[in-house]
Amino acid sequence: MADRDRQGLRAILAVAVIAVCAAGLISASHEISAERIERNIAERMMQSLHEVLDPSLYDNDLIRSQVQVIDPDLLGTTDSVQVFLATRGGAPSAAIFASVAPRGYNGAIDLLVGVDAEGVIQGVRVTDHRETPGLGDQIEISISDWITGFDGTSLSDLPLPQWAVTADGGQFDAFTGATVTPRAVVQAVRDTLVYFDENQAELFERAAAAEADAAGAEMATVSDPARAPLP
């Protein structure tokens, strides 16, 4: 009896020691890596923003002039969507939407859509998806250049019904074996353009305010709060 108790105690002790070691290992590696992971992600974010918007088209700090918007019908998600508003010389020049194509073959497809102030697509990229490898994954730029077919298109030179895959009577090619995936992406890009068209002015106003706020906050932290400049 005492022997069995001792066996049980040893088992509990062994598991506890291993669990503590495992937790220590994980939190140590989290400590070492968390900051770098965040920096890698931010760097990658900037890289992908530059893929959908030429850096020469703006001169503001994109990461700072971002706003969150919610529009489940046009932006594809009930969550808030990040929008980066680009300006050049103070004038609105472009916007990048992190919109979502909700009806992919295997769930939602995350996109980045760059649109200039005239509503012309500057670039579209897929940032995350779970489409079938070898089929739907041709929406990735690394696998096929299909996604560049959006460059230079706009609502004004392509009427709304033409914003569909060829199988639905539209302008955009689907690829072999997959219609659902391109259809979802085309719809999402079209809806993003519609949203931008309807909300452009308000978006840039909000971004300007956000950017001013961020700049103000930085001033306040740098200088003595008591001597912060009056508004």
Added chain:
Amino acid sequence: MNGAGTHFADGFWRNNAAFVQLLGLCPLLAITTTLVNGLALGIATTLVLIATNSVVSLIRGALVPSVRILIFVLIIASLVTTIDMLANAFFHDLYRVLGLFIPLIITNCAILAQAESVASRHRIDRAALSGLATGLGFAAALVMLGGLREIVGSGTLFSGMEFLLGEAARDVYLDLPYDGMLAAILPPGAFFGLAVLIAARNYLADRKKPDPARREAAAIRQ
């Protein structure tokens, strides 16, 4: 020397995790749509196998039999999580390719089987060697199945090599004069491909060393 060689052959060929033990089929079937995908998962799995086998072997003296499986799972899960985070931080480009596969490794029972049957009973050098052999055997299976499905399914080979080996490797890409049969890329193709490869391995193994039991069974049937 001979012992090490036998041990290696055991993990790589005689008890190949994928073709003989049929372990780790979840990542095996899910990932092998191209040769490069298979290779990437194979490399990641091999690294995890060596690490878990070494750690399990080091603490084997303190193992309590009734809770050993729990301890193995704790070790495997925490090592894989650590590798996942460190790779994300310090090898970010590689992580963008392998990152998808690393969490899948936890579902690979071949790792648990190695911990249980080899690592908890042998010295660290032998445990690590066995992990290496099993990992390479699994990787070879992944590469063959991935290559087979890519050739039959897409009519290409080595697509995506540049993610693993850098831009210079883009040129090894092969485009065969054949459009591909979709079924091979879809899940059923994974099962058919695996069946073909297991049959091929059994044929080779039988030819090399006729199994007396099997010959006997054939004789009785006649």
